[in-house]
Amino acid sequence: xxxxxxxxxxxxxxxxxxxxxxxxxxxxxxxxxxxxxxxxxxxxxxxxxxxxxxxxxxxxxxxxxxxxxxxxxxxxxxxxxxxxxxxxxxxxxxxxxxxxxxxxxxxxxxxxxxxxxxxxxxxxxxxxxxxxxxxxxxxxxxxxxxxxxxxxxxxxxxxxxxxxxxxxxxxxxxxxxxxxxxxxxxxxxxxxxxxxxxxxxxxxxxxxxxxxxxxxxxxxxxxxxxxxxxxxxxxxxxxxxxxxxxxxxxxxxxxxxxxxxxxxxxxxxxxxxxxxxxxxxxxxxxxxxxxxxxxxxxxxxxxxxxxxxxxxxxxxxxxxxxxxxxxxxxxxxxxxxxxxxxxxxxxxxxxxxxxxxxxxxxxxxxxxxxxxxxxxxxxxxxxxxxxxxxxxxxxxxxxxxxxxxxx
Numbered sequence: 001x002x003x004x005x006x007x008x009x010x011x012x013x014x015x016x017x018x019x020x021x022x023x024x025x026x027x028x029x030x031x032x033x034x035x036x037x038x039x040x041x042x043x044x045x046x047x048x049x050x051x052x053x054x055x056x057x058x059x060x061x062x063x064x065x066x067x068x069x070x071x072x073x074x075x076x077x078x079x080x081x082x083x084x085x086x087x088x089x090x091x092x093x094x095x096x097x098x099x100x101x102x103x104x105x106x107x108x109x110x111x112x113x114x115x116x117x118x119x120x121x122x123x124x125x126x127x128x129x130x131x132x133x134x135x136x137x138x139x140x141x142x143x144x145x146x147x148x149x150x151x152x153x154x155x156x157x158x159x160x161x162x163x164x165x166x167x168x169x170x171x172x173x174x175x176x177x178x179x180x181x182x183x184x185x186x187x188x189x190x191x192x193x194x195x196x197x198x199x200x201x202x203x204x205x206x207x208x209x210x211x212x213x214x215x216x217x218x219x220x221x222x223x224x225x226x227x228x229x230x231x232x233x234x235x236x237x238x239x240x241x242x243x244x245x246x247x248x249x250x251x252x253x254x255x256x257x258x259x260x261x262x263x264x265x266x267x268x269x270x271x272x273x274x275x276x277x278x279x280x281x282x283x284x285x286x287x288x289x290x291x292x293x294x295x296x297x298x299x300x301x302x303x304x305x306x307x308x309x310x311x312x313x314x315x316x317x318x319x320x321x322x323x324x325x326x327x328x329x330x331x332x333x334x335x336x337x338x339x340x341x342x343x344x345x346x347x348x349x350x351x352x353x354x355x356x357x358x359x360x361x362x363x364x365x366x367x368x369x370x371x372x373x374x375x376x377x378x379x380x381x382x383x384x385x386x387x388x389x390x391x392x393x394x395x396x397x398x399x400x401x402x403x404x405x406x407x
Contacts, residue, residue, distance in 0.1 A: 015043040031061040070376035112154035130333035132368030165201035208252040224267035231260030251298035254283030265313035320347035
């Protein structure tokens with residue numbers, strides 16, 4: 001279905017799905033609590049639909065997913081690292097019934113890896129994710145899941161607990177990558193399996209990390225209020241360990257609140273957004289500096305970029321445009337740098353600072369072509385620039401549109 005609307009803006013997709021549902025502008029506007037005039041302007045690109053809270057409301061009224069409206073294509077269309085069968089292979093690994101219960105089915109076959117080798121492979125996949133090499137990570141994950149399961153079956157005692165922890169982090173890596181690929185249902189399965197393995201590990205830090213992954217899955221499916229509530233519940237679980245926390249503990253705890261702040265912002269809950277950002281800032285202050293414990297990229301800089309991102313989600317584009325360029329993200333993993341650049345570009349574009357916005361997108365593309373070329377935000381920006389130009393777009397915009405396969 002999405003392929004039929006690939007070259008449309010979000011507003012044009014709203015009109016396309018509205019016509020398919022047989023709804024008038026008056027009826028759809030009433031369902032989302034807006035006027036027909038507002039909806040007409042949105043469908044004709046005179047109002048930008050750049051807030052996920054608004055997009056979610058429209059998607060719900062049209063009975064489609066958020067992904068259908070933002071038109072996010074599969075990432076692997078651009079990935080040279082991933083083969084055609086990457087996602088099916090990962091799906092097959094996640095759907096294997098033998099993983100659901102040890103009571104039936106033969107044990108997994110093969111020579112189990114050493115825990116040292118498994119640790120190195122888990123690190124490799126997570127480093128690839130943070131380096132925005134999503135195709136490579138997706139290709140490795142089915143093999144890594146098989147190895148991690150073999151390790152769990154082969155180990156006992158404390159080694160089995162560690163193997164379960166590594167299995168949990170493998171599942172979390174799968175959930176994060178699948179979320180980038182738009183495979184939200186598979187991401188949920190991976191996060192759920194990961195949380196179960198984390199509990200078997202007895203490692204509270206890993207369990208907290210998987211709570212974050214589940215929160216991301218709720219965010220990706222538009223369950224913003226539920227995601228924010230999960231953050232509160234998970235924080236209650238983690239708080240007893242905050243007396244003398246390790247850096248990893250503080251990082252997982254703080255990052256959980258950053259995810260929660262995004263959920264609250266998308267739910268248009270300003271008070272909770274501020275509360276969660278304050279809690280994350282407190283954790284970052286205790287940590288003292290930026291770090292990457294448990295692949296969180298957590299620290300004062302990550303808190304700062306979430307202040308920009310939540311401002312954008314709440315519609316405070318002037319705040320985002322003023323704060324965003326001031327944040328130095330050069331010390332963070334590539335995935336975080338690029339995500340922030342897209343947020344800044346969106347805010348600058350909203351204030352008609354198109355040249356600066358384009359520069360931000362092009363700089364981000366140099367760092368992570370896969371990430372930029374698949375992300376709905378960059379695609380929507382470029383479509384908006386093309387639609388807003390009389391005559392032919394500038395050569396840099398036209399070339400970028402070509403690389404994003406928008407022309």
